[in-house]
Amino acid sequence: MSVKINTLEFENVKRIKALALEPSPNGLTVIGGRNNQGKTSVLDAICWALGGEKYRPSQAQREGALLPPTLKVTLSNGIVVERKGKNSALKVTDPNGNKSGQQLLNSFLEPLALDLPQFMNSSNKDKANTLLRIIGVGDKLDELERTEKEMYDKRHAIGQIADQKAKYAKEMVSYEGVPEIPISASDLIAQQQAILARNGENQRKRQLKAQYDYELEQARQALDEAKRRYAQAQANAQTAAKSAEDLVDESTAELEKNIADIDTINTKVRANLDKMKAEEEAKGYREQYDALTVQIEDVRKEKFDLLNNADLPLRGLSVADGELTFEGQKWDNMSGSQQLRVATAIVRKLNPECGFVLLDKLEQMDTDTLKEFGQWLESEGLQAIATRVSLGEECSIIIEDGYAAGENAIPVPASPEPEVITQPWNTGKF
Numbered sequence: 001m002s003v004k005i006n007t008l009e010f011e012n013v014k015r016i017k018a019l020a021l022e023p024s025p026n027g028l029t030v031i032g033g034r035n036n037q038g039k040t041s042v043l044d045a046i047c048w049a050l051g052g053e054k055y056r057p058s059q060a061q062r063e064g065a066l067l068p069p070t071l072k073v074t075l076s077n078g079i080v081v082e083r084k085g086k087n088s089a090l091k092v093t094d095p096n097g098n099k100s101g102q103q104l105l106n107s108f109l110e111p112l113a114l115d116l117p118q119f120m121n122s123s124n125k126d127k128a129n130t131l132l133r134i135i136g137v138g139d140k141l142d143e144l145e146r147t148e149k150e151m152y153d154k155r156h157a158i159g160q161i162a163d164q165k166a167k168y169a170k171e172m173v174s175y176e177g178v179p180e181i182p183i184s185a186s187d188l189i190a191q192q193q194a195i196l197a198r199n200g201e202n203q204r205k206r207q208l209k210a211q212y213d214y215e216l217e218q219a220r221q222a223l224d225e226a227k228r229r230y231a232q233a234q235a236n237a238q239t240a241a242k243s244a245e246d247l248v249d250e251s252t253a254e255l256e257k258n259i260a261d262i263d264t265i266n267t268k269v270r271a272n273l274d275k276m277k278a279e280e281e282a283k284g285y286r287e288q289y290d291a292l293t294v295q296i297e298d299v300r301k302e303k304f305d306l307l308n309n310a311d312l313p314l315r316g317l318s319v320a321d322g323e324l325t326f327e328g329q330k331w332d333n334m335s336g337s338q339q340l341r342v343a344t345a346i347v348r349k350l351n352p353e354c355g356f357v358l359l360d361k362l363e364q365m366d367t368d369t370l371k372e373f374g375q376w377l378e379s380e381g382l383q384a385i386a387t388r389v390s391l392g393e394e395c396s397i398i399i400e401d402g403y404a405a406g407e408n409a410i411p412v413p414a415s416p417e418p419e420v421i422t423q424p425w426n427t428g429k430f
């Protein structure tokens, strides 16, 4: 069961003349009043009573008071805390009536609950670290963030290379209508030799015809004696002439040209191959980049799960880029009341034994928001003692000129001493 404040009794502390208050054990107790009436002095007095010497106000005794300050706070665990006498010495009495000291108070006090602005004004990173410390995932998250950063940097470098490679590949020349691999001269030469061989055969046939022509001539000359041979030779000559007529020589001109063009073509082929290689390289880097993107997303999800599965002080709290967020908003984007709720929830978790928190200057909340905040505090079983420049119904007590002036004010046991100095700000003009 966390410790709450049951009653407060203060006299002659800072602006307070005499005041007693029984704050609500759960939810909001608003100390209202105009400016400079002693509202914040009440919170200062609580801090001093419970927090110890380091919270002693520089001018603790009320100016003009004849008697030194007296403070008495009773707590829900039965402990009574008092400061009185010339030196405002601390007296802590436990429920059994034993004397005790500051150490006992410190065991269930959360310093930030006394000084919420200290948390609220800390850096965004510090707030996030406080949260991570509470939920106990700081180390794991650090590790994930380190991994994420490493992958991010690597992906960035690879992305730059991929871009450069793609740009380089784009700038390289390429040619249409050339083979995909360099061509070889030996094929063409073999083809040429085959044609030359066939042409040689043709040449041989031509020579045969010439021979028959010669023999015909011879036979003609010996016509009489070789009529039969002449007829035969004539037939032969006719046949040979006929087959020679149909002969057509193939051209090697194109092959010759191709052989001559080999170097030019191969230069182009190699250019195309180089470009293809460059494109493949660029594609490879792009694929690595995409793979890293997937990995980074995985790490981010792991981070998200880590925080979301943790026992958070408040639903909607998270950490992004090392900064505290609430419902996706960073601190400077939260409304004043959201900031208060976040701060209160976190501070409460820092020391669950401390069941109260002090909140100065709640003017930033309208009455609806205030009510909602009060309900939230109640649902959390938290006691908050707050101040607010207001005389409205939301106030549990109104302070005027260092005295309680409200229906809920408890009669102060000690009688207030007469006013010695008239202070100009107590005339109600401000």
Ligand SMILES: Nc1ncnc2c1ncn2[C@@H]1O[C@H](COP(=O)(O)OP(=O)(O)O)[C@@H](O)[C@H]1O
Pocket: 013, 014, 015, 033, 034, 035, 036, 037, 038, 039, 040, 041, 042, 059, 060, 061, 062, 063, 064, 387, 425
């Ligand atoms: N020891 C003191 N004796 C008398 N007045 C004081 C003392 N300390 C501060 N004050 C005065 O009290 C006023 C502020 O009191 P505070 O409790 O902060 O008022 P509130 O919060 O209601 O505006 C200031 O005018 C300040 O000068």
Ligand SMILES: [Mg+2]
Pocket: 039, 040, 041, 361, 387
């Ligand atoms: Mg104030």
